[in-house]
Amino acid sequence: MEAITISKVFKRYTLDEFIAYLQTFVGQVRFNEVHVHGTWKPTIANFRERPGDYYMHSMYRAHLQRGFTDIAQHATIDPDGYIWDGRPLLVPPASATGYNDSDDDRVHPFMFEMIGNFDKGVEKLDGAQLETAVGLTRAIVSLFGSRIVFHREMNPLKTCPGSGVDKDTFVALVNAAIKPPATAKPVISAEDANKIIKFLSAGYSTTSDAEARAEFNRLANELRKASGQKLQ
Ligand SMILES: [Zn+2]
Missing domain, CATH: 3.40.80.10 (Peptidoglycan recognition protein-like)
Structure with missing residues (x-):
């Protein structure tokens, strides 16, 4: 063979x-x-x-x-x-x-x-x-x-x-x-970003769809990046 x-x-x-x-x-x-x-x-x-x-x-x-x-x-x-x-x-x-x-x-x-x-x-x-x-x-x-x-x-x-x-x-x-370089100014404040993330997480908890949840995570991280915060 x-x-x-x-x-x-x-x-x-x-x-x-x-x-x-x-x-x-x-x-x-x-x-x-x-x-x-x-x-x-x-x-x-x-x-x-x-x-x-x-x-x-x-x-x-x-x-x-x-x-x-x-x-x-x-x-x-x-x-x-x-x-x-x-x-x-x-x-x-x-x-x-x-x-x-x-x-x-x-x-x-x-x-x-x-x-x-x-x-x-x-x-x-x-x-x-x-x-x-x-x-x-x-x-x-x-x-x-x-x-x-x-x-x-x-x-x-x-x-x-x-x-x-x-x-x-x-x-x-x-x-x-x-993390953006120290000289770069965050586009939005961490406080505002976290408020928006709160709204996002309300949507997150209404769905168990993996794709939708991954999208919520991605958007939350975009906000964290824009406000100079650590990603999760
Ligand atoms: Zn392994």
Whole structure:
């Protein structure tokens, strides 16, 4: 019997290139959440031995063997801070059972992996890789109003993205990057913005529609941005 070769081409982007690519999806899909993962295996050391797309293909094959239709994640951040594409962005990810929003209503999480074992005392998420992770998360939150979720919040048996990655610190970095420069004057006062957000949340609580709720979140965050407040 002939072996079936299933292959996929993985494209490598810089953060800026990937953000430009993401922007073309605004209006086509709503990422209600951004799911943050670390691969655990491959490790950064593995990647250093076999750089390039070797581990993209190895993860792809492993995920197909688990019965997934494609690689699980939409994007993978390598230790040099490059982003590799993955599953098409219009398709829900295989992020965590029960959290993938896998109907095809074009509202689902964006899932990314960071190559490395980020458990305490093993490898470190830092430098270009951390910068890209923060920048990518910031772009998704800004463009789609997504909520940031670590894998371990959906599956307490996991440490993913790694016990060495503190969520509050990570979110603070994302927010710091979003914060307008100190010289920029807020467009509206925080007080007024919060009043409008109160009105929005009244609407939010009248619907359980995921798309409508994601839109409320996005609008509330737009107001927070315009008034120089932290995103939620
Ligand atoms: Zn994970």
